[in-house]
Amino acid sequence: MRAIIIGAGITGPVTAMALQKAGIDAVVHEAYDRTADGVGAYLNLAPNGLAALRVLDIDPHDLGGFDTPALELRGSGGRLLAHLPMGRDDGPGTVSQTVRRSDLYTRLRDEAVRRGIQIEYGKRLVDAAEGPGGRGVVASFADGSTAEGDLLIGADGLHSAVRTILDRGCPPPRYTGLLNTGGYASGVSVDAPAGVFTMIFGRRAFFAYVQRAPGDVWWFANVPRARAASDDELAAWTPDRWRAELERLFADDAGPALELIAATPRVISPWNTLDLPKVPVWHRGPIGLVGDAAHGISPTSGQGASLSIEDGVLLARLLRDHGEPVAAFAAFEALRRGRVEKLIAQAKRTSNQKIPSPLTRVLRDRVILPLVSRAAARSTKDWVTDYRIDWDAPADRDASASRLRA
Numbered sequence: 331m332r333a334i335i336i337g338a339g340i341t342g343p344v345t346a347m348a349l350q351k352a353g354i355d356a357v358v359h360e361a362y363d364r365t366a367d368g369v370g371a372y373l374n375l376a377p378n379g380l381a382a383l384r385v386l387d388i389d390p391h392d393l394g395g396f397d398t399p400a401l402e403l404r405g406s407g408g409r410l411l412a413h414l415p416m417g418r419d420d421g422p423g424t425v426s427q428t429v430r431r432s433d434l435y436t437r438l439r440d441e442a443v444r445r446g447i448q449i450e451y452g453k454r455l456v457d458a459a460e461g462p463g464g465r466g467v468v469a470s471f472a473d474g475s476t477a478e479g480d481l482l483i484g485a486d487g488l489h490s491a492v493r494t495i496l497d498r499g500c501p502p503p504r505y506t507g508l509l510n511t512g513g514y515a516s517g518v519s520v521d522a523p524a525g526v527f528t529m530i531f532g533r534r535a536f537f538a539y540v541q542r543a544p545g546d547v548w549w550f551a552n553v554p555r556a557r558a559a560s561d562d563e564l565a566a567w568t569p570d571r572w573r574a575e576l577e578r579l580f581a582d583d584a585g586p587a588l589e590l591i592a593a594t595p596r597v598i599s600p601w602n603t604l605d606l607p608k609v610p611v612w613h614r615g616p617i618g619l620v621g622d623a624a625h626g627i628s629p630t631s632g633q634g635a636s637l638s639i640e641d642g643v644l645l646a647r648l649l650r651d652h653g654e655p656v657a658a659f660a661a662f663e664a665l666r667r668g669r670v671e672k673l674i675a676q677a678k679r680t681s682n683q684k685i686p687s688p689l690t691r692v693l694r695d696r697v698i699l700p701l702v703s704r705a706a707a708r709s710t711k712d713w714v715t716d717y718r719i720d721w722d723a724p725a726d727r728d729a730s731a732s733r734l735r736a
């Protein structure tokens with residue numbers, strides 16, 4: 331089999347490496363040229379995503395991130411509401427990693443290339459159709475070129491063109507009620523152990539920070555906003571206006587938000603937080619979706635990248651086992667849909683808790699978070715972070731596994 335992969339973000343290169351392990355050739359086609367690297371924020375790689383990378387012999391410590399073993403949730407006055415582990419600290423690579431998105435992208439792509447995988451840049455997919463005689467698939471790109479393969483995998487992110495090709499009526503991404511922003515503060519110290527995230531439910535907005543090393547503090551903020559900001563409204567937030575707005579939002583909260591914002595040379599411009607609660611069509615014939623294209627999840631979950639990596643590894647295993655794409659895509663959907671949709675719904679509920687009203691604040695601080703904290707302390711198994719892909723599992727184990735995991 332020869333696979334055409336669309337998108338060289340996180341899922342595309344991972345899927346290509348997993349396919350190579352399964353003995354399947356793949357070429358990755360990316361819309362942008364490499365200059366798109368280096369932009370933006372950072373993300374969390376959870377133990378389930380790290381475990382999936384280890385199936386591909388990728389050491390999470392080679393990705394440029396740092397260990398993030400726990401997070402603390404605090405109220406606007408500084409009161410500790412919950413302490414939550416981010417993985418089980420029982421060996422290297424078993425707790426979450428925090429990594430710049432650009433580092434993760436670059437290193438995964440570089441590793442794929444080092445393994446001999448071809449990545450073609452400047453190839454924006456505009457159409458895909460079955461090949462002559464109904465065999466295989468032909469992809470068409472904006473530059474007029476085409477590519478042929480036995481299957482096409484859409485790893486082209488939240489605004490996927492492949493998703494629209496599969497289903498013109500697919501619902502668009504949903505705005506989750508929050509603007510996102512962040513930055514990297516330098517030359518400041520905070521009162522928190524290295525790697526432990528402190529997250530503050532502020533009076534007007536949500537603020538989180540983590541110390542990577544002394545004087546090097548990464549932070550993000552979620553700002554409630556009833557409706558999505560238009561491009562014009564986002565553009566109107568010049569760096570100075572946006573910084574001033576953040577200072578106003580966090581002026582009355584305990585914690586170092588104001589100091590960290592002041593120590594940040596370039597605050598990242600705000601963007602709308604989106605998700606995709608339900609994508610009706612994941613595959614048709616030899617064309618299927620993986621990663622954010624199939625199930626965009628709010629960054630609040632800390633799971634977008636990890637789910638995407640799981641997808642790539644599992645789909646490759648299923649293609650190896652089934653030997654053809656139609657059955658493999660169907661098995662993939664049966665195994666994945668329950669898990670990812672449950673997580674997307676959970677992330678939306680968490681996002682709602684960042685949109686404070688007097689009633690939700692009391693419920694959250696007095697009932698929900700103490701319960702979550704106690705449950706985390708008691709739990710021996712976590713359905714999200716303890717998920718593992720057994721690369722050597724026989725195909726017929728999948729049906730029972732999907733029931734357990736949904």
Ligand SMILES: Cc1cc2nc3c(=O)[nH]c(=O)nc-3n(C[C@H](O)[C@H](O)[C@H](O)COP(=O)(O)OP(=O)(O)OC[C@H]3O[C@@H](n4cnc5c(N)ncnc54)[C@H](O)[C@@H]3O)c2cc1C
Pocket residue numbers: 336337338339340341342359360361362370371372373374375431453454455456485486487488489490491620621622623627629631632633634635636638
């Ligand atoms: C700012 C931000 C913070 C985040 N924080 C977290 C976090 O803390 N934890 C977490 O796990 N996740 C987080 N996420 C989500 C995470 O980045 C995504 O879940 C992950 O990147 C999905 O990977 P992907 O490869 O499926 O999609 P993407 O990373 O979006 O990659 C898609 C690729 O496809 C390319 N492409 C698009 N259209 C076409 C086309 N027509 N033809 C060819 N190529 C195309 C794009 O250029 C891109 O390179 C965050 C996302 C954002 C935006």
